Amino acid sequence: MPPEEAVEIVAQVAEALDHAHRQGIIHRDIKPNNILLTRDGRPLLADFGLVKSIQDDRRLTANGVLLGTPDYVAPEQAQGAKVDGRADIYALGVVLFEVLTGQHPYANETPISVIIKHISEPMPRPSEVNSAISPTLDKIVAKATAKDPAERYQRAGDMARDLRAVLASGATARPSVPTSVTAELPSVEFPPFIAGPPIIHPRQFFGRERELKRLFNLWKRIPLQNAAIIGPRRSGKTSLLLYLKSITTTPPSHLRVGQRTDWLPEPERYRWVLVDFQDARMSNREELLGYLLGNLNLSPAGPGPAPCDLDHFMDVVSRGLHTPTIILLDEIGVALERCPELDTAFWESLRSLATNYVGGNLGFVLAAHESPGLLAHHSNVGSPFFNIFGYTATLGPLTEREARELIASSPIPFPPADVDWILSHSGRWPMLLQILCRERLIALEEGETDDVWREDGLRQMAPFRDLLA
Ligand SMILES: Nc1ncnc2c1ncn2[C@@H]1O[C@H](COP(=O)(O)OP(=O)(O)OP(=O)(O)O)[C@@H](O)[C@H]1O
Numbered sequence: 001m002p003p004e005e006a007v008e009i010v011a012q013v014a015e016a017l018d019h020a021h022r023q024g025i026i027h028r029d030i031k032p033n034n035i036l037l038t039r040d041g042r043p044l045l046a047d048f049g050l051v052k053s054i055q056d057d058r059r060l061t062a063n064g065v066l067l068g069t070p071d072y073v074a075p076e077q078a079q080g081a082k083v084d085g086r087a088d089i090y091a092l093g094v095v096l097f098e099v100l101t102g103q104h105p106y107a108n109e110t111p112i113s114v115i116i117k118h119i120s121e122p123m124p125r126p127s128e129v130n131s132a133i134s135p136t137l138d139k140i141v142a143k144a145t146a147k148d149p150a151e152r153y154q155r156a157g158d159m160a161r162d163l164r165a166v167l168a169s170g171a172t173a174r175p176s177v178p179t180s181v182t183a184e185l186p187s188v189e190f191p192p193f194i195a196g197p198p199i200i201h202p203r204q205f206f207g208r209e210r211e212l213k214r215l216f217n218l219w220k221r222i223p224l225q226n227a228a229i230i231g232p233r234r235s236g237k238t239s240l241l242l243y244l245k246s247i248t249t250t251p252p253s254h255l256r257v258g259q260r261t262d263w264l265p266e267p268e269r270y271r272w273v274l275v276d277f278q279d280a281r282m283s284n285r286e287e288l289l290g291y292l293l294g295n296l297n298l299s300p301a302g303p304g305p306a307p308c309d310l311d312h313f314m315d316v317v318s319r320g321l322h323t324p325t326i327i328l329l330d331e332i333g334v335a336l337e338r339c340p341e342l343d344t345a346f347w348e349s350l351r352s353l354a355t356n357y358v359g360g361n362l363g364f365v366l367a368a369h370e371s372p373g374l375l376a377h378h379s380n381v382g383s384p385f386f387n388i389f390g391y392t393a394t395l396g397p398l399t400e401r402e403a404r405e406l407i408a409s410s411p412i413p414f415p416p417a418d419v420d421w422i423l424s425h426s427g428r429w430p431m432l433l434q435i436l437c438r439e440r441l442i443a444l445e446e447g448e449t450d451d452v453w454r455e456d457g458l459r460q461m462a463p464f465r466d467l468l469a
């Protein structure tokens, strides 16, 4: 990547940070892996919400200690002091150093010594590593990475402004830069091993190939058919719904090599709407129907919920829905148990809409802990609706090949004996694989040579052991 491009990307990230800081949001985990590039080269900061939830999860699970890479940690953050947006500016300064020189300022050090250096050793100048880097860029890195937050850029916007000035004046480099030494920002990389929240990005989703084949087969042709996804707590139901919704239209550059996207003919014609019944608003019938209309682009006011009643909903959808549409209903058990407004009349209307009025263009997928038949039986509502689910995918462990692929996604490869240990102790359940892999990876990153990570992993797994029963 030419230095201009690298500087441009860092400037855009600085602008995004400035915006977030003004909203009172601190990222706390700026690093190249959290900077995603869109196909047209725009950087996206990996979802703040995601980052936070990963940290929360780690905080919950890692003996009260927040572990992660220390490579970009600001001195005050490393010392456990209260941090503000200036810690993000520091981290971005380190990223800038790295994209300019192709190496980390404190390369080849153990994690502990990297932390000590962040706290006490002066940041080298990028031009010491790559003599082609201009003094102006040296200064920007120095200012962003000052040890004392008071000496840093106080606002990410100021850093962005200086970077833009460099770009405008063409002063990224002394004459004749050997551009090959500049580091590539990873085009799309994600934090490895997510245990807890559903998998949001398709790139982080593994396995379920058999289920995917069967599910997409229901939707290749009109009439679309209905499917149920059944599995125990934490088996990956929500992750699968999210994957179904996005995989066919995700550009291959955002995916792992070999991840299949060609499941449907003309995937861009399909519309997908996800309803999560754990969202309390969905228990209100009019709000739910308004939400559906908005997401189907059928509400007169355009996308966005406007409450609507059942008659109106039926009317608008049966007249307006002409392209294949799949409504994904997550946590349907909650809807049946806790949402009295979603009564038999409601479910019957949905059924009649799908079967009689929209030319086969509407399909439903539901996710639940028990089968549609049992759901209807236990709840005494909507049994005709639940009769239309002709295919049920029951989520179990991943196959061995899929589980190995998940394990092999580690940025640091695991020794074969550890891979086998993880395979057998996780029972190949994705959640348990993620937990054990995360513990293994942290131990490797921290340079631990013992097997304590195994005990840690088993302890973290304990609350979810019923998966193994
Ligand atoms: N296909 C997958 N690839 C990788 N990891 C997965 C996959 N499916 C599930 N996981 C892991 O399992 C965890 C739980 O997944 P998810 O939230 O989708 O399960 P769920 O069945 O919806 O759980 P709940 O019953 O609590 O709603 C995720 O945090 C992730 O670690």
Ligand SMILES: [Mg+2]
Binding pocket: 198, 237, 238, 239, 330
């Ligand atoms: Mg779920």
